[in-house]
Amino acid sequence: xxxxxxxxxxxxxxxxxxxxxxxxxxxxxxxxxxxxxxxxxxxxxxxxxxxxxxxxxxxxxxxxxxxxxxxxxxxxxxxxxxxxxxxxxxxxxxxxxxxxxxxxxxxxxxxxxxxxxxxxxxxxxxxxxxxxxxxxxxxxxxxxxxxxxxxxxxxxxxxxxxxxxxxxxxxxxxxxxxxxxxxxxxxxxxxxxxxxxxxxxxxxxxxxxxxxxxxxxxxxxxxxxxxxxxxxxxxxxxxxxxxxxxxxxxxxxxxxxxxxxxxxxxxxxxxxxxxxxxxxxxxxxxxxxxxxxxxxxxxxx
Amino acid sequence: xxxxxxxxxxxxxxxxxxxxxxxxxxxxxxxxxxxxxxxxxxxxxxxxxxxxxxxxxxxxxxxxxxxxxxxxxxxxxxxxxxxxxxxxxxxxxxxxxxxxxxxxxxxxxxxxxxxxxxxxxxxxxxxxxxxxxxxxxxxxxxxxxxxxxxxxxxxxxxxxxxxxxxxxxxxxxxxxxxxxxxxxxxxxxxxxxxxxxxxxxxxxxxxxxxxxxxxxxxxxxxxxxxxxxxxxxxxxxxxxxxxxxxxxxxxxxxxxxxxxxxxxxxxxxxxxxxxxxxxxxxxxxx
Numbered sequence: 001x002x003x004x005x006x007x008x009x010x011x012x013x014x015x016x017x018x019x020x021x022x023x024x025x026x027x028x029x030x031x032x033x034x035x036x037x038x039x040x041x042x043x044x045x046x047x048x049x050x051x052x053x054x055x056x057x058x059x060x061x062x063x064x065x066x067x068x069x070x071x072x073x074x075x076x077x078x079x080x081x082x083x084x085x086x087x088x089x090x091x092x093x094x095x096x097x098x099x100x101x102x103x104x105x106x107x108x109x110x111x112x113x114x115x116x117x118x119x120x121x122x123x124x125x126x127x128x129x130x131x132x133x134x135x136x137x138x139x140x141x142x143x144x145x146x147x148x149x150x151x152x153x154x155x156x157x158x159x160x161x162x163x164x165x166x167x168x169x170x171x172x173x174x175x176x177x178x179x180x181x182x183x184x185x186x187x188x189x190x191x192x193x194x195x196x197x198x199x200x201x202x203x204x205x206x207x208x209x210x211x212x213x214x215x216x217x218x219x220x221x222x223x224x225x226x227x228x229x230x231x232x233x234x235x236x237x238x239x240x241x242x243x244x245x246x247x248x249x250x251x252x253x254x255x256x257x258x259x260x261x262x263x264x265x266x267x268x269x270x271x272x273x274x275x276x277x278x279x280x281x282x283x284x285x286x287x288x289x290x291x292x293x294x295x296x297x298x299x300x301x
Numbered sequence: 302x303x304x305x306x307x308x309x310x311x312x313x314x315x316x317x318x319x320x321x322x323x324x325x326x327x328x329x330x331x332x333x334x335x336x337x338x339x340x341x342x343x344x345x346x347x348x349x350x351x352x353x354x355x356x357x358x359x360x361x362x363x364x365x366x367x368x369x370x371x372x373x374x375x376x377x378x379x380x381x382x383x384x385x386x387x388x389x390x391x392x393x394x395x396x397x398x399x400x401x402x403x404x405x406x407x408x409x410x411x412x413x414x415x416x417x418x419x420x421x422x423x424x425x426x427x428x429x430x431x432x433x434x435x436x437x438x439x440x441x442x443x444x445x446x447x448x449x450x451x452x453x454x455x456x457x458x459x460x461x462x463x464x465x466x467x468x469x470x471x472x473x474x475x476x477x478x479x480x481x482x483x484x485x486x487x488x489x490x491x492x493x494x495x496x497x498x499x500x501x502x503x504x505x506x507x508x509x510x511x512x513x514x515x516x517x518x519x520x521x522x523x524x525x526x527x528x529x530x531x532x533x534x535x536x537x538x539x540x541x542x543x544x545x546x547x548x549x550x551x552x553x554x555x556x557x558x559x560x561x562x563x564x565x566x567x568x569x570x571x572x573x574x575x576x577x578x579x580x581x582x583x584x585x586x587x
């Protein structure tokens with residue numbers, strides 16, 4: 001059976017939430033509007049497509065929340081997070097109201113589209129808005145539970161959900177905690193979202209713990225301290241900007257001597273089209289690249 | 302009819318003439334700057350005659366919403382809120398201090414009756430579009446959303462996103478009041494603000510921003526238009542421009558209702574890029 005992609009699962013789940021909760025609302029800026037056609041017909045007051053107006057999209061989400069609604073706001077990652085960043089900071093964060101922001105087009109999903117359609121800085125930017133949770137599903141089958149969890153937590157805060165066309169080979173049970181996939185002694189490798197499959201391939205014959213995270217904010221400090229278990233070495237493998245969660249790891253292990261290697265998308269612009277795999281290889285985020293970095297880090301080369 | 306105001310309370314209520322004194326408690330100045338007083342009469346008329354919200358109904362989901370988008374120079378706003386007893390007048394003296402809830406830009410989480418935290422320009426109207434949608438989605442057809450913007454604030458492109466969208470979907474419960482003190486460097490010219498909204502499908506009216514009767518009448522008319530589902534409405538409130546204030550500082554102070562100031566415009570001298578502010582009548586003569 002072919003599993004639907006993350007975006008399709010998101011649209012189906014959000015449409016179900018519109019049916020279930022009269023305070024649910026979806027705000028769009030043209031992207032994915034066709035996937036909400038049936039929901040819009042059923043709930044014309046609560047499926048709002050504002051056109052190609054991303055600032056307005058976020059502000060309308062904030063206004064809906066001020067009126068007591070529970071907004072889900074969705075578009076392509078660079079337009080959702082970067083273009084309307086001050087609206088996220090002020091019209092949600094500073095107003096003290098909450099929304100679920102859901103992006104597609106993660107990091108280099110749109111490798112052939114070029115820099116305008118890539119935003120590996122998304123999680124780092126939202127990490128600077130107080131109170132935002134960040135969830136990074138690694139498989140389409142993890143999307144529904146994560147979206148329902150974020151929507152259900154709206155009274156307490158906002159969530160950014162980063163959807164990708166890069167997916168793991170199999171789904172895992174969704175948890176806010178770090179999940180230890182396999183134990184080892186030399187280091188703990190934390191794989192975020194869709195990085196789990198390449199990490200497992202990269203370290204198949206290495207004596208390292210592999211832990212899987214779909215919730216990166218708040219970062220599971222207790223889980224990391226437990227998984228680290230005395231090795232004193234942590235490898236963070238994130239599918240977005242390298243080092244985005246380094247400060248969280250450092251804080252979690254502040255009382256312990258430790259080394260940290262942070263892998264992710266570097267702070268350079270790759271002026272190259274191609275496939276997501278081409279970009280992963282260029283960034284050292286494919287299985288072979290991760291293996292090179294991890295073996296060097298734990299001293300096997 | 303205002304909600305939740307008993308007769309005894311009304312008897313104690315401050316009057317318009319007392320507002321300058323309240324503002325002086327904040328600033329310590331007898332005179333007040335142009336950005337502080339440009340909104341004073343509009344705010345007074347809204348809270349005195351238009352808005353269905355009181356200290357007792359600030360948490361009522363069916364209340365009218367007033368969103369001060371132009372958050373700088375909030376002394377007039379604080380004075381009116383204090384005068385209407387949304388918070389104690391004793392708060393005014395600490396304006397801007399570490400102990401005060403009243404800052405140079407208002408914070409909705411600190412000040413009772415303040416609907417949005419503002420300061421960065423171009424946020425209030427787009428938020429107002431969302432509030433208007435949210436009220437309708439929740440089945441509240443009575444309450445209205447009023448957003449106060451400045452003419453120069455309309456420089457911000459985020460407003461254009463909201464103006465075009467709100468007009469296109471015909472939000473009936475949204476009113477913008479644009480306080481026009483001709484402070485935009487590349488200004489709108491006579492009728493320019495109205496034209497910008499009207500082409501997007503808004504109904505528009507321009508009145509003196511110092512004439513209480515004209516303002517109240519304009520708000521009554523646009524509210525009726527909104528109730529008839531005629532789409533969103535714009536009230537442009539003309540007040541003195543910065544040029545007039547430079548020449549005659551006394552005009553900064555509120556001196557009572559119904560003082561109309563003629564239309565003014567900004568002319569830009571391209572060669573020198575010097576901005577000069579001139580009365581329209583003078584320009585015509587020139």
